[in-house]
Amino acid sequence: MAAHSRSLKVLSGRRVGVVPAVAAAVLISAVAAFAQTPAPVRVGVAPAVTKEISKGADFVGRVDAVEKVEVRARVKGYLQSVAFQEGQAVKIGEPLYEIEPDLFKADVEQAQGALERAEASKTLSEIQLKRAEELLTKQAGTAVQRDQAAAQDQQSAGAVLSAKANLSTAQINLGYASITSPIKGRIGLTNVTAGNVVGPDSGVLATIVSQDPMYVTFPVSQREFLRVTGDAKTSLDNTGAKLTFADGTTYGQAGKIDFVDVKVDRSTDTITLRAVFPNPDERLRDGQLVRLQLASDAPQSRVVVPQAALLADKDGVYVFVVEDGKAAVRRLKVGGESGSDMVVExxxxxGDVVIVEGLQNVRPGAPVTASPVTQNRS
Structure with a gap:
């Protein structure tokens, strides 16, 4: 009876020991299964869409006046008056500055007197030459006398030419005393005021710039130039262009390319292009920075994705797409930018769904919970 009782205790002890071991094994299996199935990552997604993309591109350019004149004094003298208001529009020939003309008028009169004396001497030398020739014909004079008279006449002719040149110089200098506008445009600040002595060494008195039309010059890298032109045979001459100001507003007048430089700047590896724009309202100002967009005659339908979706590594550019509830890698060949999007070649x-938010937690093959992200795709 005692032996039988001990057997039951031993058996009972073995059965009691089996239950915890089995439970532990089941728990370990459940934990392993849970660890092998990570929780889905919440991500924001947006679809790849088609968009009409022009072949052109955006560039930063600077507005340049077609004509620009630095007004300078060409003679030295006392500045008698300033005949314009700073910032006003001026016409060709409109008076700007007046240098005291009295000294220049005196120079003209002096040169005029010298010319009259030279002409009188020329008249006398002609008479003397004619008389010497007549005497030589009648054998009353000598060849030496005739030659001397001829030489005197030639000297008198030279003196007349010199006197005429001096008179022209004096008259020109008198004209320089009145400084007028050589172009039509708008004049800036004056650097001198009445009462000062000005001359060729006084520097720029004021600057005049033309207003309509205006140029916009901009550098283009060789890569962008080839992308825009497509091939070496394509010409950008007369290609349409539009402007955007610094505040984002669009300039209402359309322009066109009128010049492509014949050489590449070696220091920057860029080509200089120039567009011409009408400027009837004078909204464009010389030196102004603007953004220029080249127009395209035939926009093409291209696939675009938000730039926020793009990632890069040593192998190039890629995105994560959602396939069957999991993240998958897609390698891309991309083109240029289009607003907030990137063109995908x-x-x-x-329709492919790309991940644009939550990328820091995404791994290839990881399950994801996708939510659409609202973006402006213009």
């Missing part, structure tokens, strides 16, 4: 199709 290959690697995506319209």
């Amino acid at each position: 290959s690697g995506l199709s319209p």
Whole structure:
């Protein structure tokens, strides 16, 4: 009886020991299964869409006046008056500055007197030459006398030419005393005021810039130039262009490319292009920075994705797409920018769902919970 009782205790002890071991094994299996299935990552997604993309591109340019004149004094004298208001529009020939003309008038009169004396001497030398020739014909004079008279006549002719040149110089200098506008445009600040002595060494008195039309010059890298032109045979001459100001507003007048430089700047590896724009309202000002967009005659439908979706590594550019509830890598070949989007040359199709938010927690093959992200795709 005692032996039987001990057997039951031993058996009972073995059964009691089996239950915790089995429970532990089941728990370990459940934990392992849970660890092998990570929780889905919450991500924001947006579809790849098609968009009409022009072949052109955006560039930063600077407005340049077609004509620009630095007004300078060409003779030295006392500045008698300033005949314009700073910032006003001026016409060709409109008076700007007046240098005291009295000294220059005196120079003209003096040169005029010298010319009259030279002409009188020329008249006398002609008479003397004619008389010497007559005497030589009648054998009453000598060849030496005739030659001396001829030489005197030639000297008198030279003196007349010199006197005429001196008179022209004096008259020109008198004209320089009145400084007028050589172009039509708008004049800036004056650097001198009446009462000062001005001359060729006084520097720029004021600057005049033309207003309509205006140029916009901008540098283009060789890569962008080839992308825009497509091939070496394509010409950008007369290609349409639009302008955007610094505040984002669009300039209402359309322009066109009128010049492509014949050489590449070696220091920057860029080509200088120039567009011409009408400026009837004078909204464009010389030196102003603007953004220029080249127009395209034939926009093309291209696949675009938000730039926020793009990632890069040593192998290039890629995005994460959602496939069957999991994240998958797609390698891309991209083109240029289009607003907040990037043009995709290959690697995506319209409708593919790309991840744009929560990328820091995404791994290839990881399950994701996707939510649409609202973005402005203009």
